[in-house]
Amino acid sequence: xxxxxxxxxxxxxxxxxxxxxxxxxxxxxxxxxxxxxxxxxxxxxxxxxxxxxxxxxxxxxxxxxxxxxxxxxxxxxxxxxxxxxxxxxxxxxxxx
Amino acid sequence: xxxxxxxxxxxxxxxxxxxxxxxxxxxxxxxxxxxxxxxxxxxxxxxxxxxxxxxxxxxxxxxxxxxxxxxxxxxxxxxxxxxxxxxxxxxxxxxxxxxxxxxxxxxxxxxxxxxxxxxxxxxxxxxxxxxxxxxxxxxxxxxxxxxxxxxxxxxxxxxxxxxxxxxxxxxxxxxxxxxxxxxxxxxxxxxxxxxxxxxxxxxxxxxxxxxxxxxxxxxxxxxxxxxxxxxxxxxxxxxxxxxxxxxxxxxxxxxxxxxxxxxxxxxxxxxxxxxxxxxxxxxxxxxxxxxxxxxxxxxxxxxxxxxxxxxxxxxxxxxxxxxxxxxxxxxxxxxxxxxxxxxxxxxxxxxxxxxxxxxxxxxxxxxxxxxxxxxxxxxxxxxxxxxxxxxxxxxxxxxxxxxxxxxxxxxxxxxx
Numbered sequence: 001x002x003x004x005x006x007x008x009x010x011x012x013x014x015x016x017x018x019x020x021x022x023x024x025x026x027x028x029x030x031x032x033x034x035x036x037x038x039x040x041x042x043x044x045x046x047x048x049x050x051x052x053x054x055x056x057x058x059x060x061x062x063x064x065x066x067x068x069x070x071x072x073x074x075x076x077x078x079x080x081x082x083x084x085x086x087x088x089x090x091x092x093x094x095x096x
Numbered sequence: 097x098x099x100x101x102x103x104x105x106x107x108x109x110x111x112x113x114x115x116x117x118x119x120x121x122x123x124x125x126x127x128x129x130x131x132x133x134x135x136x137x138x139x140x141x142x143x144x145x146x147x148x149x150x151x152x153x154x155x156x157x158x159x160x161x162x163x164x165x166x167x168x169x170x171x172x173x174x175x176x177x178x179x180x181x182x183x184x185x186x187x188x189x190x191x192x193x194x195x196x197x198x199x200x201x202x203x204x205x206x207x208x209x210x211x212x213x214x215x216x217x218x219x220x221x222x223x224x225x226x227x228x229x230x231x232x233x234x235x236x237x238x239x240x241x242x243x244x245x246x247x248x249x250x251x252x253x254x255x256x257x258x259x260x261x262x263x264x265x266x267x268x269x270x271x272x273x274x275x276x277x278x279x280x281x282x283x284x285x286x287x288x289x290x291x292x293x294x295x296x297x298x299x300x301x302x303x304x305x306x307x308x309x310x311x312x313x314x315x316x317x318x319x320x321x322x323x324x325x326x327x328x329x330x331x332x333x334x335x336x337x338x339x340x341x342x343x344x345x346x347x348x349x350x351x352x353x354x355x356x357x358x359x360x361x362x363x364x365x366x367x368x369x370x371x372x373x374x375x376x377x378x379x380x381x382x383x384x385x386x387x388x389x390x391x392x393x394x395x396x397x398x399x400x401x402x403x404x405x406x407x408x409x410x411x412x413x414x415x416x417x418x419x420x421x422x423x424x425x426x427x428x429x430x431x432x433x434x435x436x437x438x439x440x441x442x443x444x445x446x447x448x449x450x451x452x453x454x455x456x457x458x459x460x461x462x463x464x465x466x467x468x469x470x471x472x473x474x475x476x477x478x479x480x481x482x483x484x485x486x487x488x489x490x491x492x493x494x495x496x497x498x499x500x501x502x503x504x505x506x507x508x509x510x511x512x
Contacts, residue, residue, distance in 0.1 A: 001403060014405040018395045018510060020349060037495070044507055045438045045494040046345040049336025051398040074350070074397045 135159025141470025
């Protein structure tokens, strides 16, 4: 697989380490909430696992060490979009 | 029809005209007591033990494709019970005991061959860890045997004992481990379940799970709606897709694992051998091909094929312990979709939806578990309580902190 890095251009997937479902960006914010155990268990252990387009985190370990959000089809391995994870996290309200 | 030597002789002398199909192809009835989704090894094994041991015969197995078209037809056929943790090891030892009696039990030749499995160790620390694992195996009643390099040099002289990076110092044997003929396992269970009245319905994909007032009442399929008081998911790599039909998210990711077979060689490898410093396991099939595999590709996928970097990695693992395989040509490679769980251990449990049950998360160790998985799932379905060796294989174990992480790798499925 070739991942089209937004800054570096097309790079071989073997340069990257795979982390998984992009939902890991949305860490529960309130650890004191009544349902915080449930929220953290879901965050830590439950994953979307679709057959089709999947948004996922890849780490460019053998490159510039950036985190990417890759949208990839899990049936065909076709990659339809690659974004910087930093931008995605900010657009979801992280890092404020 | 009972298979026997007498029957074989009779058919052989009369032109083999008396053999019949070994299971029926019934149309689905409108209602069953129990529906099992998935006609792979585990689903058929569940149906077999439900009908044989627990007397539940109003059962249907729904299979999207043909019987055994999933992982039961694409694994590396290894059977063993060499685990460490108490949540796993008694379960796998129970499974190995069922394997040992499988052919007599099902009257079907599954070619179970207890040709041994050997885990090589390469450092003193790893030897200590294997001694500990061997002792854990004893606790469950399994066998284990430590072999030093001198012994292995006699038994497997072609291993690369003096590799500069990973010298082979010895290994942990489980002599009762070995291999089995994977398709025949599915067929034997299918035949046994069918003969006791279980309907095995092929080309019948489940497209919806009907839930009314928090209770599962049946399924929608490509061959119409079917009612049932209990619906049992048993779909391995497709667990995420089927559970999503019931609105469930699971502690599971689906990954591809590749396997390989070389051209046929003369008998060279008596048992199963695994590399201790990389991920590589190998055995020789009865046809002579070396059957081997290694690591996952490492990303979520439902495509039953992998990429070349992992092919290279697996083959390097092989070259590191037995350089002679570099002379053999690779004939075929293929991939299967693994239901990789968050701690590397499986689930056999009820779900939060009344009447809906889940069996999955087998990672890449599902084949050896086939008999016990079916037996324990059947126990759960028939009695609504877990079998004594499967009490820890719960879906809520992450919430309660009772994770079963053999490798201590944490909640990262592609590391297990």
